[in-house]
Amino acid sequence: MPLVPERLLLGPGPSPVEPRVARAMTAPQLSHLDPALMSMLDAIRDRLAKVFRAGEGAFTFAVSGTGTAGMETAVANLVRPGHRAVVIVTGYFGDRLSQILARYGATVSRVHVEWGRACAPAELESFLKAMSPPPDIVAMVHAETSTGVLNPVAELCRLASAEGAMTIVDCVTSLGAHPVDVAAWGADAVFSCTQKGLGAPSGLAPITFSKRALQFAEESAAELPGYAGRRSFYFDVRLLKDYWLNRKYHHTICAPLVYALDEALEIVLQEGLEERWNRHRENHLALVEALSPLGMDLLPPPDERLWSLNAVKIPDGVDDAGTRKQLLDRFGIEIGAGLGPLAGRIWRVGLMGYGSSRDNVATLTAALGSLLSPQINSGRRAYQ
Amino acid sequence: MPLVPERLLLGPGPSPVEPRVARAMTAPQLSHLDPALMSMLDAIRDRLAKVFRAGEGAFTFAVSGTGTAGMETAVANLVRPGHRAVVIVTGYFGDRLSQILARYGATVSRVHVEWGRACAPAELESFLKAMSPPPDIVAMVHAETSTGVLNPVAELCRLASAEGAMTIVDCVTSLGAHPVDVAAWGADAVFSCTQKGLGAPSGLAPITFSKRALQFAEESAAELPGYAGRRSFYFDVRLLKDYWLNRKYHHTICAPLVYALDEALEIVLQEGLEERWNRHRENHLALVEALSPLGMDLLPPPDERLWSLNAVKIPDGVDDAGTRKQLLDRFGIEIGAGLGPLAGRIWRVGLMGYGSSRDNVATLTAALGSLLSPQINSGRRAYQ
Numbered sequence: 001m002p003l004v005p006e007r008l009l010l011g012p013g014p015s016p017v018e019p020r021v022a023r024a025m026t027a028p029q030l031s032h033l034d035p036a037l038m039s040m041l042d043a044i045r046d047r048l049a050k051v052f053r054a055g056e057g058a059f060t061f062a063v064s065g066t067g068t069a070g071m072e073t074a075v076a077n078l079v080r081p082g083h084r085a086v087v088i089v090t091g092y093f094g095d096r097l098s099q100i101l102a103r104y105g106a107t108v109s110r111v112h113v114e115w116g117r118a119c120a121p122a123e124l125e126s127f128l129k130a131m132s133p134p135p136d137i138v139a140m141v142h143a144e145t146s147t148g149v150l151n152p153v154a155e156l157c158r159l160a161s162a163e164g165a166m167t168i169v170d171c172v173t174s175l176g177a178h179p180v181d182v183a184a185w186g187a188d189a190v191f192s193c194t195q196k197g198l199g200a201p202s203g204l205a206p207i208t209f210s211k212r213a214l215q216f217a218e219e220s221a222a223e224l225p226g227y228a229g230r231r232s233f234y235f236d237v238r239l240l241k242d243y244w245l246n247r248k249y250h251h252t253i254c255a256p257l258v259y260a261l262d263e264a265l266e267i268v269l270q271e272g273l274e275e276r277w278n279r280h281r282e283n284h285l286a287l288v289e290a291l292s293p294l295g296m297d298l299l300p301p302p303d304e305r306l307w308s309l310n311a312v313k314i315p316d317g318v319d320d321a322g323t324r325k326q327l328l329d330r331f332g333i334e335i336g337a338g339l340g341p342l343a344g345r346i347w348r349v350g351l352m353g354y355g356s357s358r359d360n361v362a363t364l365t366a367a368l369g370s371l372l373s374p375q376i377n378s379g380r381r382a383y384q
Numbered sequence: 385m386p387l388v389p390e391r392l393l394l395g396p397g398p399s400p401v402e403p404r405v406a407r408a409m410t411a412p413q414l415s416h417l418d419p420a421l422m423s424m425l426d427a428i429r430d431r432l433a434k435v436f437r438a439g440e441g442a443f444t445f446a447v448s449g450t451g452t453a454g455m456e457t458a459v460a461n462l463v464r465p466g467h468r469a470v471v472i473v474t475g476y477f478g479d480r481l482s483q484i485l486a487r488y489g490a491t492v493s494r495v496h497v498e499w500g501r502a503c504a505p506a507e508l509e510s511f512l513k514a515m516s517p518p519p520d521i522v523a524m525v526h527a528e529t530s531t532g533v534l535n536p537v538a539e540l541c542r543l544a545s546a547e548g549a550m551t552i553v554d555c556v557t558s559l560g561a562h563p564v565d566v567a568a569w570g571a572d573a574v575f576s577c578t579q580k581g582l583g584a585p586s587g588l589a590p591i592t593f594s595k596r597a598l599q600f601a602e603e604s605a606a607e608l609p610g611y612a613g614r615r616s617f618y619f620d621v622r623l624l625k626d627y628w629l630n631r632k633y634h635h636t637i638c639a640p641l642v643y644a645l646d647e648a649l650e651i652v653l654q655e656g657l658e659e660r661w662n663r664h665r666e667n668h669l670a671l672v673e674a675l676s677p678l679g680m681d682l683l684p685p686p687d688e689r690l691w692s693l694n695a696v697k698i699p700d701g702v703d704d705a706g707t708r709k710q711l712l713d714r715f716g717i718e719i720g721a722g723l724g725p726l727a728g729r730i731w732r733v734g735l736m737g738y739g740s741s742r743d744n745v746a747t748l749t750a751a752l753g754s755l756l757s758p759q760i761n762s763g764r765r766a767y768q
Contacts, residue, residue, distance in 0.1 A: 001647045002427075004411035005420050014636060017413050025640065026410060027388035029401050029585060031718055036389050043386075064587070065449045065618060066635040072618045100617045195636055201413060203448070203587055203638035232616060233484045234449060234456045249723075251450040252398060252579055254587035256409065256640065263385045334415055339633075 007328070008355075010364055011336035012145050012309055013173070014195035014202055015352035017260075021200050024263035025256040032252045040262050041244055041253075047265035048206050051175060051198075051273065052190060055183035057211030061244045062194075062204040062261060063235065064253050067172040070191030070205030072100055073235040074168045077209070077217045078137060078189055081105030085137040086127065086165070088119045088156065092146035092339045093170055097139045104231075106137065115341050116147050116311065118304040121155040134163035142180070143173035146339045148311030148348065149300045150178065157185040166213060172196065175206065176268055177280040177308035177352055188213040194257070197280070197308055199353030200264040203257045209237055264353075280307040283356045287349065290365040294372060299346050308356070310349040311342070318375050320344050323368075331367040391712070392739075394748055395720035396529050396693055397557070398579035398586055399736035401644075405584050408647035409640040416636045424646050425628055425637075431649035432590050435559060435582075435657065436574060439567035441595030445628045446578075446588040446645060447619065448637050451556040454575030454589030456484055457619040458552045461593070461601045462521060462573055465489030469521040470511065470549070472503045472540065476530035476723045477554055481523045488615075490521065499725050500531050500695065502688040505539040518547035526564070527557035530723045532695030532732065533684045534562065541569040550597060556580065559590065560652055561664040561692035561736055572597040578641070581664070581692055583737030584648040587641045593621055648737075664691040667740045671733065674749040678756060683730050692740070694733040695726070702759050704728050707752075715751040 009016050030037040041061075049060040063073045075097075079085065085106040087098040090113040098108045111127050113119045119140070128134060138160035142153045157167045166188040171180050176197025182190045188210045195202035209217070217237050233239065234251065243250035268276060284307035288298060291312060299311040314320055320337065324347070327333045336348035351360060393400050414421040425445075433444040447457045459481075463469065469490040471482040474497040482492045495511050497503045503524070512518060522544035526537045541551045550572040555564050560581025566574045572594045579586035593601070601621050617623065618635065627634040652660060668691035672682060675696060683695040698704055704721065708731070711717045720732035735744060 001408045001411070001643055001650065002420070002424070004414060004643070006412045007414060007418065009413060009415060011415055014413060014415055014639070022410065024385045026406065027385070028390045029393060029398060030388060030391060031393060031395055031398055032586070034391065034712075034718065036386070040386070065453065066637070068635045069449065069618050072616060096617070103615060103617055193636070201638050201640050202416070202636040203641060231487060232456060233480070233487055234453050234619075251452045252577070252586040254450070254585050254641070255398070256585050257587060257638070259385055259388070266385065328418075334418065 006332055008333045008360065008363065010350055010355060010360060011334045012348045012350050013193070013352060015199060015350055015355040017201055018199040018264060018267055018354045020267060021260050021263045024259040027259050030255045033247060033249065037255060037258060038247055040258055044258070044262055044265060045244065047269060049208070051180070051265060051268055052206070052208045053181045053183050054208040055210060058182070058208050059214055059237070059241055060208040061240065062206045063240070064251055065205055066202050067191065067193030067205050069235070070193065070207045071097060071170060072232065073205070073207055073237065074189035074191050075100045075104050076232045076235045077237045078166055078168060078213055079104045079106050080220055083107070083136040085109070085139060086111060086135045088124060088140040088151065089113065090117065090119055090141060090147060090149055090151060091115050091144040093141045093144055093172070097141065097168070097170060101137070101139060109135070116149065116299045118149050118151050118300070119156065121152060121159060124156055124159050128159060128163050135165050137168060138165045139168040141170040143171065143178060143306050143308060145173045145309055145348070147300065147342065148298065148306045148309050149304050150306050154185050157187050161186050166216065173306065173308050176276060177356070178306070179277055182208055194261055194264065196350070196352045198261070198264045198268060200260040201257070203254060204261050280351065280356045283351045283358060283361055284310060286358055286361045287351060287365070290361055294365065294369055308350060308352045310351065311346045312349055313346055314344070315372065318372060323371055326371050327367055333364060333367055390716055392717045392744065392747065394734055394739060394744060395718045396732045396734050397577070397736060399583060399734055399739040401585055402583040402648060402651055402738045404651060405644045405647045408643040411643050414639045417631060417633065421639060421642060422631055424642055428642070428646055428649060429628065431653060433592070435564070435649060435652055436590070436592045437565045437567050438592040439594060442566070442592050443598055443621070443625055444592040445624065446590045447624070448635055449589055450586050451575065451577030451589050452480070453619070454577065454591045455481060455554060456616065457589070457591055457621065458573035458575050459484045459488050460616045460619045461621045462550055462552060462597055463488045463490045464604055467491070467520040469493070469523060470495060470515070470519045472508060472524040472535065473497065474501065474503055474525065474531060474533055474535060475499050475528040477525045477528055477556070481525065481552070481554060485521070485523060493519070500533065500683045502533050502535045503540065505536060505543060508540055508543050512543060512547050519549050521552060522549045523552040525554040527555065527562060527690050527692060529557045529693055529732070531684065531726065532682065532690045532693050533688050534690050538569050541571050545570050550600065557690065557692050560660060561740070562690070563661055566592055578645055578648065580734070580736045582645070582648045582652060584644040585641070587638060588645050664735065664740045667735045667742060667745055668694060670742060671735060671745045671749070674745055678749065678753055692734060692736045694735065695730045696733055697730055698728070699756065702756060707755055707759070710755050711751060717748060717751055
């Protein structure tokens, strides 16, 4: 293997791995059916249920894939061909949700929101009022990684449930960094990833299904016998439940990733959920304050901003790709580029999990300052 | 995290991880778009193409999931609703292939073969002759992990191709342990896993698509616009190719698993493919010889046996579950139970990857001998 360079991961994820998590991954290999591994899966279910604040009767576990595998698992088990789905699209990942829903046979209506803004509950309310019959599914992104925006999912889920719809919520960039409260939201399928707010490497997707969602998956299988549901085998929650709860072989879960998630969740609960959310909020505010003297501000309005992922507007006259390359090559710091309509307009700076620290705010802003001052000054001169 | 016990993994997989692979996993985290990680993905594509012996124009990479994710990726990209598929079912994994094909909308015909035997080419030949029109797909398992049987896939693929069918081959338990020669077989989608013959942890699924298969996936997408193909997003080979070749974001691949696979493949090629296959054959033969004095034999006939996975018949009077538990608790050795109709009738002993060694043959047979002699003797006494 070639030499792997040391990076400070301050992009949209993966975030830096907790040192304790990295050490946990070096434990001896166990097979996917070893009693010792199975006990760890039990512990992970318990801990994830606490971190998601999952409701009574929910099934909470982790899919053997990345956050996108979690997204597809939510959709594959809640959607039947012909379903009518509403997707709140506030950026790239809302769009991805709508693509996957369409692939699984749903007729999708999109609530379009300007990139960089959150969806106002009134917007969804009037959209739903205009629909007859009401949708079967309403899907949304809590923390939109492409725009740095937090959506008011508690209210949005309440409106969807009032219409009798099931709800899917993407918490990929919020779990472990922002308040997540699945039971209070009454959401039916909520998924995340391991490589952002939780501080582990990617490769597992924490997910929770409500009692109602599980019941739907069972009934749907009974109504569509002989695999006619055309649902994924790898993502079938009934088979995954049989493995996680009844030790029935389904796939060979990766032991080092199980160790990593187990340790990461222990750290999250040792720190405390509220304390962890506060740390993320404070370091986000510290970054905003430190960027201000450099003439830099964030894209979303203050009360719609993520604490985990900062959408920083690129100042006029600054070379987007060149600056990111210099940050990486000269300082070993990774930040993210803008996606879609925001390409070239924003940088995405992640302060997530272990990476959310005052030191990292100071390191990044010092590096950015040294790279940007000459560019901005020369830009000013050019226009004088 | 709790203390993790040390196990000697001699079951149907995962196999013991190569120490060099375990060390590689401790390298610093890189993001899924880091230039240094992307270079590693290029190296993995090259090395996997050599290990699969993939043909001209093939796309060879790894899916971010286990072997079953590889199976679903093969099916999701080669099958359209209404396709007619023939599946050669010689055990549990042939059955799984047929389930996944049915879920993706294929009409499946199964060539049933007795568990413990390989599919004779003449059997497939007469099956295909009786079909009109010929099938679109023929799917098969090279090394059937549930029965310890090797299928003659070179001949089977030739027969399928002669009928104009595309072929899917499961090489989960053969890659890195038995000769695999995708180009010579003319197979269209061939997948494997990382935790058996390659000596890495589970979590990535090596896979190769032929030029023809890729073309089919492209055309199929064009004919079924607007996601109407209802194919998986996570397993869509067109999107995965865009990530692996063009660095376009699709999902966040797990860096430690990339390091592990890269290092494991380097070890495989340093040892040499032929040398590695021979090592697996020799240690398989050594196990057969060492079991003989204990009165134990394998289920399949000698010329249909896997070198990587030995289906050992449980002697009369021996307690299946109790003996496996004692092996685990007293010696720290894991072997596998029988599946389906072979439950209670066989043990599955894996000698795969780093685990295929003369030392492991000696350790296992000594432990088995010490546990079995009293049971067999007391059994004999009971019948005297």
